[in-house]
Amino acid sequence: MAANGAIIEAFKDEKRVHIIDFDINQGCQYITLIQSIAKLPGKPPHLRLTGIDDPESVQHLNGGLEIIGLRLEKLAEVLGVSFEFHAVASRTSLVTPSMLDCRSGEALVVNFAFQLHHMPDESVSTINQRDQLLRMVMSLDPKLVTVVEQDVNTNTSPFFPRFIEAYSYYSAVFESLDATLPRESQDRMNVERQCLARDIVNIVACEGEEIIERYEVAGK
Structure with missing residues (x-):
């Protein structure tokens, strides 16, 4: 939107x-x-x-x-x-x-x-x-x-910088969720399990061609 x-x-x-x-x-x-x-x-x-x-x-x-x-x-x-x-x-x-x-x-x-x-x-x-x-x-x-797009680099960074980027970015996302939805909310749990968890695992645990969530900063 x-x-x-x-x-x-x-x-x-x-x-x-x-x-x-x-x-x-x-x-x-x-x-x-x-x-x-x-x-x-x-x-x-x-x-x-x-x-x-x-x-x-x-x-x-x-x-x-x-x-x-x-x-x-x-x-x-x-x-x-x-x-x-x-x-x-x-x-x-x-x-x-x-x-x-x-x-x-x-x-x-x-x-x-x-x-x-x-x-x-x-x-x-x-x-x-x-x-x-x-x-x-x-x-x-x-x-x-x-x-x-998301303004974060998870595409070309090696593991440790990629982990730091993901931690910083998704910490802000979870803080936003805390401000809008209680943790026991079913809607929140659906978002966390079906969207955020999948993305985070792919960004942090995968390398090379296995990475699907290839976010990049705006300048790139």
């Missing part, structure tokens, strides 16, 4: 906008975005959203993209926003321009929310998947590319 402000700015003076989201997750970001578009002065632009999801993900196997699309379409209809949803079932590294159905006359916005850090770069392999993806995206000539 942090990118929505910039996306709304990109809507100015546009009649048709196409957003490509490389990790749409549950689509919550676009509930807020559609609500914001409905409040814009004048006639809202036509919004076309392409959501990408790994065909092997649990969400996809449970019909996730179709369910997300239907939910967003119903919301847009209620709020009077012209809306289309396009589902792409593909691994991010295998996405090609032909899958994205970019059309002339549309302002293109590409959204990377907590996605790029999962893409291996030159520190892992001579095949730099992250660079290939970004080059492909730039070839589409987007009006805006939004990137949301």
